[in-house]
Amino acid sequence: MLRTFGARPGRQLRRTFTGGCVNKRRKGAGSPPYTQAVRKSQTCDILPWQFKTYVSPSSRHDVQNDLDRMDDYGQAYFQRQVVYLAGTARREDWKEPHALKLSGFIDLYEIRFKHADKATRALGFFGPEPGVFTITLVATHKQNVYTPRDALATASSRRKVICDGSASAVPLQCDGEDFPPISE
Amino acid sequence: MEKTFLRFRSRPSARHAFAEAEAATSLAHQIRVLRSQRGWSQKDLARLLGTTQAAVSRLEDPSYGRISFKTIVQLARVFDVAPTVRFVSTVQLLRERWSVRQQDLEVPSFEAEAPHVVVLPPMQSGASSTTRAGFVWQSHPVPGAVGTPRLPVHTMTANQWNTARALEPQAE
Numbered sequence: 001m002l003r004t005f006g007a008r009p010g011r012q013l014r015r016t017f018t019g020g021c022v023n024k025r026r027k028g029a030g031s032p033p034y035t036q037a038v039r040k041s042q043t044c045d046i047l048p049w050q051f052k053t054y055v056s057p058s059s060r061h062d063v064q065n066d067l068d069r070m071d072d073y074g075q076a077y078f079q080r081q082v083v084y085l086a087g088t089a090r091r092e093d094w095k096e097p098h099a100l101k102l103s104g105f106i107d108l109y110e111i112r113f114k115h116a117d118k119a120t121r122a123l124g125f126f127g128p129e130p131g132v133f134t135i136t137l138v139a140t141h142k143q144n145v146y147t148p149r150d151a152l153a154t155a156s157s158r159r160k161v162i163c164d165g166s167a168s169a170v171p172l173q174c175d176g177e178d179f180p181p182i183s184e
Numbered sequence: 185m186e187k188t189f190l191r192f193r194s195r196p197s198a199r200h201a202f203a204e205a206e207a208a209t210s211l212a213h214q215i216r217v218l219r220s221q222r223g224w225s226q227k228d229l230a231r232l233l234g235t236t237q238a239a240v241s242r243l244e245d246p247s248y249g250r251i252s253f254k255t256i257v258q259l260a261r262v263f264d265v266a267p268t269v270r271f272v273s274t275v276q277l278l279r280e281r282w283s284v285r286q287q288d289l290e291v292p293s294f295e296a297e298a299p300h301v302v303v304l305p306p307m308q309s310g311a312s313s314t315t316r317a318g319f320v321w322q323s324h325p326v327p328g329a330v331g332t333p334r335l336p337v338h339t340m341t342a343n344q345w346n347t348a349r350a351l352e353p354q355a356e
Contacts, residue, residue, distance in 0.1 A: 048285065072198045076205035081246065084213040087286045093220065097245035098213070114247040175187035181283050 048086040048180065052134040052169035054158050064173060066138040067122075074115030078122065079174055081113045085133075086180045091126065105156045111135070118142070123155035128162055134169045136162070185282050192274065199274045206281050209246040210289070211256075216244045217289040218263045232262045264293035 053063040067078060085099060094101070094109060102108045102123075111122040119142060124135040136158035139151035146152060161167040171178040192199035219229050219240075226240040233240070242248045243255065253269070260267040 048283070072195065072201040073205070076198070076201035077209070077246065080202075080205040080209035083281075083284050084209055087284050087288075088213075089286060093216075097241060097247070098216070112247070119247070175191055177185070177187055181185065 047131060048089075048182070050132050050182075051082055051086065051172035051180065052132055053172050054134065054136040054162065055168045055170055057161065057167050061170070063122075063135050063138060064170075067172075070115050074113075074120065075174075077113040077115065078111075078120075079179065081111055082172070083180045085111060102152065105152060106159075108152065108156055108159065109133070110141075115140075121146070121151075123151060125159045127159075128169065132169075134159075134162060135172065185278065189275075189278065192278070203274055203277060205246070206277060208249055210281065210284070211251065212244050212246040212248070214289045214291075215240075215259060217286060218259075218265070218291060219244075221290050222263070222293070229262065233258055263291070264295060265291045 053061065053067070055061055067075065070078065081098060085094060088094060088098075091101075097112060099109055099111050102110060107125045107127070109124060109126070111124070113120055113122070118140045121139050121141050122135045123137045123139060124133055126133055128134065137151055137155040139155075140147045148154070158167065162169055173179060188202075192202065219226070224232075226244070227237045230237045230240045243251060243259070256267050256269065
């Protein structure tokens, strides 16, 4: 039974379960396990980023297919870059030469890696859910020119259709398994 | 990981690509992490290495792929850490590096770690795997600390340590 120590029952309950200030006189007395859980969540490690790929309104997995078509070296360099960026918790640390926030577009980033001796970019954005980076297009980049030429506009428009629910995103796969794996 | 392992079994090029990409990417990211851990900009690191900011940017780029052993040794000296270059099995690499956390890449400098290390004389009996070259080393983790130590310096004396160990049940 929850003891109220003179406070109104409803108010005491609300205070306790929103993690708000607790009366010092009864600190630790009768605290529900929920409080401990909140405390624990404030001290645990930051979870790694999860990665998703764009699925068109007609259910085409273009991005995943492009990634799967790369040779072994392209796939390996992409996957290792993803693994290390997944552990890079702060967006501000997603910087060159590993990644870059692209100017002129809302929340559009590129992951940089090489494939077949070409600078290759996985374009995407943080979202639609918290803790997720969604790749919307894979392009090559040479002397400030993207191939396909409309890569940035396409990536940005795909972001919009994912955010408005017209298109969707599914977890990035490596050899048919979600990637990167969630650390224990 | 199982399907990737099976792919490695059937395609040598896949496992060679993984090993190459992991070596290049982990080294590049660790240089960035160690630099950030110390609060240095690329320009700061370039000054310490006696090179340019553009050269440091290349060292942090996994695509560069031409970092020399000499540069690794120079970097280790500047970061005040030790480089280890060794060969491991591809299976070990796959197991250990399938997923990586940023804190796995952080390394304290010797100066930051040293206050947390005690070197104790060898125990009378019960030598364990912690005993090396006749001494017991004990080091506290120093998460992210470079300058000011975050943990108190260990104050247990050699006698207290030996007493504590003597009270532990001895392995057969």
